[in-house]
Amino acid sequence: MSESRARDWKPGRAALALLALHALLAAPFPWENLSLAGAWLRFQPDWLLLLSAGLVVASWRGRAGFLLSHGLTVVLLFLPLLRFGKTLMPVFYGKEFELVMDSTMVPGLIHLLTHTYSLPVQLAMGLGTLLVLGLVYFVVCRCVGGALSAAVSRRFVAGFVIFSVVVGGAWGIERLARDRDSALVRPSMLAELVRQSEGVWEAWNLNETFRIRAEQAEQQLAGTPTNLSRLGNVDVYVLFLESYGATLLRSPGTRLRFEEWAAPLEAKLSNAGFRVGSGYFYPSISGGASSLAHAELLTGVSVDNRWMFERVLASSLKALPKFFQEAGYRTYNVQPAMPEEWPEGKFFGFTDDVFQRALGYDGVTYPWGEMPDQFALAHVLQQITRPSETPVFVQYISVTSHAPFSMIPPYVADWNDASDATAYATPRLQYDIHWGNYVGHPEVEEAYLESIDYSLETSIGFVEQLERDSLVIILGDHQPPLVGDLMAEDPSFDVPVHLISNRPSLLGPFASLGFAEGMVPPEDQGSFSFAAFLVTFLRIFSEE
Numbered sequence: 433m434s435e436s437r438a439r440d441w442k443p444g445r446a447a448l449a450l451l452a453l454h455a456l457l458a459a460p461f462p463w464e465n466l467s468l469a470g471a472w473l474r475f476q477p478d479w480l481l482l483l484s485a486g487l488v489v490a491s492w493r494g495r496a497g498f499l500l501s502h503g504l505t506v507v508l509l510f511l512p513l514l515r516f517g518k519t520l521m522p523v524f525y526g527k528e529f530e531l532v533m534d535s536t537m538v539p540g541l542i543h544l545l546t547h548t549y550s551l552p553v554q555l556a557m558g559l560g561t562l563l564v565l566g567l568v569y570f571v572v573c574r575c576v577g578g579a580l581s582a583a584v585s586r587r588f589v590a591g592f593v594i595f596s597v598v599v600g601g602a603w604g605i606e607r608l609a610r611d612r613d614s615a616l617v618r619p620s621m622l623a624e625l626v627r628q629s630e631g632v633w634e635a636w637n638l639n640e641t642f643r644i645r646a647e648q649a650e651q652q653l654a655g656t657p658t659n660l661s662r663l664g665n666v667d668v669y670v671l672f673l674e675s676y677g678a679t680l681l682r683s684p685g686t687r688l689r690f691e692e693w694a695a696p697l698e699a700k701l702s703n704a705g706f707r708v709g710s711g712y713f714y715p716s717i718s719g720g721a722s723s724l725a726h727a728e729l730l731t732g733v734s735v736d737n738r739w740m741f742e743r744v745l746a747s748s749l750k751a752l753p754k755f756f757q758e759a760g761y762r763t764y765n766v767q768p769a770m771p772e773e774w775p776e777g778k779f780f781g782f783t784d785d786v787f788q789r790a791l792g793y794d795g796v797t798y799p800w801g802e803m804p805d806q807f808a809l810a811h812v813l814q815q816i817t818r819p820s821e822t823p824v825f826v827q828y829i830s831v832t833s834h835a836p837f838s839m840i841p842p843y844v845a846d847w848n849d850a851s852d853a854t855a856y857a858t859p860r861l862q863y864d865i866h867w868g869n870y871v872g873h874p875e876v877e878e879a880y881l882e883s884i885d886y887s888l889e890t891s892i893g894f895v896e897q898l899e900r901d902s903l904v905i906i907l908g909d910h911q912p913p914l915v916g917d918l919m920a921e922d923p924s925f926d927v928p929v930h931l932i933s934n935r936p937s938l939l940g941p942f943a944s945l946g947f948a949e950g951m952v953p954p955e956d957q958g959s960f961s962f963a964a965f966l967v968t969f970l971r972i973f974s975e976e
Contacts, residue, residue, distance in 0.1 A: 449574075449577075455472060457508060458472050462868050479511070484592060487579070487582060508572060514624060525913060531628040642743040642744075642747075649731065649733045658974050662974060667898070668824075669903070671907070674830045677911030677926070678926035679914075680881075680918075682955065707934075708949070710931070711946050711953050713929045713965065721910075751781055753782050761823045764783070765785045768830075769788065799838055801830075803831070806844055806893070809894045810851040812828065832886055833886070835880075836870045836876070837876065837879035863875050904930075904933065905929065941972045
């Protein structure tokens with residue numbers, strides 16, 4: 433080290449830069465259930481390793497250089513982004529993080545966080561996010577430069593490398609010994625990146641996986657009658673209830689609560705001339721990505737990730753609405769949360785898409801779908817069911833019971849008033865729950881239960897208004913994205929299903945699938961695959 437460079441080097445600057453990097457990169461996300469102090473007290477093998485490598489290169493070259501500083505900055509900032517996905521997906525989507533596949537869900541995540549705000553506010557949020565990211569990049573880059581300034585001292589470099597190796601080795605030994613994440617060292621995102629590289633290869637092979645699944649579905653359909661003549665032209669509704677999971681019925685406390693809800697709902701159905709049978713289905717997903725479950729039910733193909741979903745939409749598979757079209761039905765896809773046209777959705781074969789704009793809601797904004805479910809279902813009654821001169825098939829995707837379950841609308845007893853947006857001006861319940869405090873919030877499970885109570889009451893209320901012969905299938909799309917005792921009671925992917933009709937003979941064939949009479953299925957009842965529904969439904973209601 434030259435005398436002039438030795439004078440220029442300030443050990444304090446390097447030490448402060450290293451501490452700042454540690455503080456920035458260790459900061460926990462809200463859902464990680466770590467205190468700030470707890471996060472800062474854990475070593476991070478990734479940046480220690482990267483800084484060690486950077487210091488060695490800078491020491492060998494005699495200076496850090498532009499490319500080395502910015503290259504290290506990019507890599508160091510990518511690791512928290514990787515941790516963002518790895519920690520977020522199990523909490524909010526009930527699945528392990530898959531870098532390649534889950535990256536396609538970023539637009540949906542942005543919508544989830546911003547849709548309740550006006551367009552100017554959304555633009556301001558976007559600009560603010562870019563400014564913050566730019567500032568973070570600048571600060572981290574300056575810290576990296578400060579840390580690499582220590583490269584002029586080979587003693588410092590050697591000591592830092594030895595320290596990093598010791599810490600990394602201790603972390604590895606502890607993790608191998610205990611087979612879990614270390615309490616002293618952060619899990620390595622570099623190791624996670626290596627593991628995720630295996631997923632890249634799997635993603636490249638999804639075409640073959642999809643081809644096999646699609647061929648199996650087509651082979652099953654080839655030997656199945658599809659005319660739906662045994663329905664007798666009754667109207668058919670498939671109502672997906674967001675986050676309606678079987679854990680409600682498999683936790684002793686919530687099962688009792690569900691039974692209390694179910695008794696008056698069954699009485700209402702009986703008074704309106706309807707019978708109900710209940711059971712369990714299971715999709716290939718849990719906790720989120722509802723559209724995958726919808727596609728699986730309608731196509732008979734297992735859809736367990738976003739890439740598989742995209743392949744389904746681009747395929748020549750024949751979905752359930754197309755069979756209804758051929759049987760003389762008009763088919764409707766009603767999705768209050770869909771903010772714009774969805775050209776890819778034409779694959780399913782719905783004759784009409786009824787999305788957010790078409791529903792014309794201009795009242796108080798509720799989370800996720802902007803409007804309460806009852807408002808949208810009142811539209812179905814008044815604009816679709818009652819005026820129709822042909823039988824209808826309606827898929828409805830609910831919105832009110834979507835996380836974070838922060839606003840519960842009032843239930844409007846008179847459905848003639850349910851299409852008036854002013855009826856929902858004052859929420860029945862409101863919780864101080866948002867994405868920043870969702871995980872670990874003491875009221876989140878109660879808020880979830882209240883949202884499901886509302887969704888069930890609204891769905892059964894809708895059925896009560898049906899005057900024509902109808903078959904209604906009310907089912908969950910996936911287990912709720914909850915972390916806690918409620919989900920611990922039932923970690924399965926099962927969701928409740930209720931078959932309701934004012935033509936009881938239509939319910940009989942489902943008894944062989946384990947469906948029991950009433951709104952409450954038995955605790956030990958088995959579940960039925962979403963992917964098997966299409967062929968089963970066609971066989972039950974079609975003649976040779």
